[in-house]
Amino acid sequence: MHVLTRGTAARKPALDLGAASARDASEMPPEPLDSASLFAPAGDLVPVALRALDRGGTPAIAGIHLSDVPAPRYESEPFHEKQLRSVTSNTREDGREFPALAAEHAVHATTHTYPLSRADQARADLKAGRFDGAAVLVNDLF
Secondary structure (H helix, E strand, O other), X not given: OEEEEOOHHHHHHHHHOOXXXXXXXXXXXXXXXXXXXXXXXXXXXHHHHHXXXXXXXXXXXXXXXXXXXXXXXXXXXXXXXOOOEEOOOOOHHHHHHHHHHHHHOOOOOOEEEEEHHHHHHHHHHXXXXXXXXXXXXXXXXX
């Protein structure tokens, strides 16, 4: 697995978790990829993901909201039998199966808990890169 991220603080945890490489999102991985998952809501990274793929590769766009995707350069991006996939949501069955799958593969998440009343602070901290991992909101309003 290779990680490409705009956040420099995310590179070390990616390597610590076993990534073979961690680079800036605008760079190419050290080898062509069979697949790529784009979690950032940034349409400008779709062509980057396409260029990182080998022939027949598939990028999955996993964000629900995405900024506009720039027009592709046909020869270097969607050419060579590449397929673009989108993922908009998970099913309830996915939610039931995920904990067992995560345990089987020893997945460990880094989380930072915020009370729901401080959701704006959690968003600001996440956007500013003040922590790695995910922000988890806990309801303190009811």
